[in-house]
Amino acid sequence: MTTTPGGGSSLGALPRTALHPSLSAPLLDTMTFLNEVTLRYPQAISFAPGRPYEGDFDVAHVPGFIETYLDHLRERGYSEERVRTALYQYGETAGQIRDVVARMLDIDEDMTVDPASVVVTVGCQEAVLLTLRALFTGPDDVLLVDSPSYVGITGAAALLGIPVVAVPGTPNGPSLEGLDRTVREIEASGRRAKCLYVVPDCSNPTGVSMHRDDRTALLAAAGRHGLLLLEDNPYGVFSSVRRPTLKSLDTDRRVIYLGSFAKTAFPGARVGFVVADQLVEGGEGGGPGLLADELAKVKSMVTVNTSSLSQAAVAGMLLQNGGGLRAANEGAARHYQATMRHLREALARELGAGGPELADVRWNDPDGGFFLTLDVPFPADEAALHVSAEKYGVIWTPMRHFHLDTAGDRQIRLSCSYLTTGQATEGALRLARFIKDQVQG
Template identity: 30%
Template sequence: MTDQHRHDTRLDRFVDSYSQRTEGMRVSAVRALFSVANRPEIVSLAGGMPNIKDLPLHHIADSLAAMIETNGTKVMQYGSGQGEGVLREQIVHVMALEGITAHPDDITITAGSQQGLDLVTRIFCDPGDVVLAESPSYVGALGTFLSYQCEVVHVPTDEHGISPTALRETIDRLRAQGKRIKFLYTIPNYNNPSGVTQPWDRRLDVISVCESEGVLVVEDNPYGLLSLDADPIPAMRSADENVIYLGSFSKTFAPGFRVGWVLAPHAVREKLVLAQESATLCPPVFSQYAIADYLTNNDWRGQIDIFKDMYRARRDAMLLALAEEMPEGTTWTRPAGGFFVWVTLPEGLDTQAMLPRGVDARVAYVPGPAFYADGQGARNARLSFCFPPPDRIKTGVRRFADVVRRELEVMNTFGVSHSPTLSRPAPGPSANLT
């Protein structure tokens, strides 16, 4: 007699109970590489992990110990949903370095700028709403937008960032389709992953297009003070108080404290605080006081200069290695700050497909498609210069180039055509992004 009752084996017994929102969640390509990239024999050009070895750790340890001893019951207690006033006041001075005039009351402290981005998306976006993003864009932002069931539409870019003409055309096209656009997400300084910086005039043009079209601008600026060749360009927020600005101490101090902030118009700030309270009650209080203590008792501006000197040497080592090692037909950007170089390989190659060969060759990188919501970027790879020392960077680039050459040999052997045109980076802030 046949059993009328099915007893299917399921890996996840709760699969039918999850919300539709979970269908938009995806594994971060960067996080997925961590277990491999952390193996000592592998040179990791993948993660954007800051190098914090140059911090005055003994001084910080003594200062934090004194803070706990004298004020422990306060710094280890619950706090304000908006964040502690002492830190918000200091953040005003930090942002002033990029031309921003702000009031502490309009700042909301978050658990890193990533949570700030999550809160902004939560209060503005409904399922099906459109978020405009640079092409390419930060993988963590794309994951947030998709988790809230947004449609991400990439705006074409050039060597100066977002094209204002393409931005207006994209907005017009989406509006004609009946789509509702909620905001433009942009990293104007040393974009992650491309490393491209929007010049001041371009920033004003982008703001002008968004203002005329009624589209909010969300400016994410974790790398703004890490300019390697010149003074920082003023933030977009400095030109328009309606821009929502995301900041972070992860790159200019230490990421382990998980402290960022959102500067927003007053009405938006009220919604952010409510969203923050429902998510965490309050942002991490001890971390806030630890950073406030660091800003008070250390030469944090001088420390940023130390970071910049160190990152400049690593960036230059990567650019030199790329020029010496990469095969013809390869292009890359020349970032003026930040952590990343964006590489474009010859036609026909696929960085996602060749990643296992890269790991076998003991080098890790992030394939380009991770930075798009629509499948673009097959020929691209993000290489990070922030963590390995210069000699390891050179070794990693050499291994990466060897993998690319082998891929080209296989492609040529099997008769797959590609463009062999030599294209080295032109002088200036970046090379061709296509």
């Protein structure tokens, strides 16, 4: 406590111990760090951001999207007063475009979804937060994640004080043997594995996709262990191979489906959703209710509701494209696949036959999405990233941010979604020069 000139006292600096412990975790600084690096070196080619390509964005389309949605409401019999209220006022906590979202899932993913099981959220990150808050009741409940894993899930768990345990990953998704072993170890410690978070299509950060047989095997394993699966699917429409979602294969209400319009529509709208059709005892009328209703209760104390204007824009975009977004994103998918191809081809030319000193430089071959992973024979840490950005003009993401241990210390994530094919090729050439110089010392 310090004294002010007027004789009063001010609080002074809050001690770090007065804040939640998760705020001191390096994990929560990841996004800020990457943004700062990008801003510090504006001339560098950045493979860091997992953003959609902006070349097809047109702000002139947004008013038309909103008007299309308002016309949709009028066609449903809404009066002009009710249309005005739908756009200007607070909306339903669970969302006012749930029927439009359910139709999209039917068209794009062959998923039959009751609109009542949908909650429209402020981005998918809120969907993650609501789901974790509703499902985890205490320190003995453990969240499993496919490793390496998206920092949004591990960061949200840290904020909520939820213990996280990694399941070893493979080139085809989580290891089922590793899952069995991890669940047994957790149970032996007196705790309970409650959910497994997984991105089955073109995952962040590895770009890995699960084969159909692996998906059915994972569902069976979840049934054996009494696990819920949190399926996050922001990149599925960009894969060159169309595979069924876990949710579309789910016959036991074991999958909670997390979705986002950030990649398929536009991130500025900040609209995501969750499909939670699991039954919960003690619903209205005495019978079982839906988990979605419980998530809406949590949302009512977090964001109250998702922006009506943003929902209108996203719904209008869907309606203008026949109710789905897969067809509307075919051009974007081709762009991402072409950019990824140019990146891989440039890496192969520059690093593929570089002699024994480059034998440990390897990268995977995703069938779509935004990301690939590259192994290097030196520590890929923040210090190396600054050298790469300042001296070679290329930025990437250290994979250590996506691991709960040190397994990713010699790996980097490359995202080519935000770049043109020419930028991806030039960025690969710069990256190859950096890697060669690091290896040769």
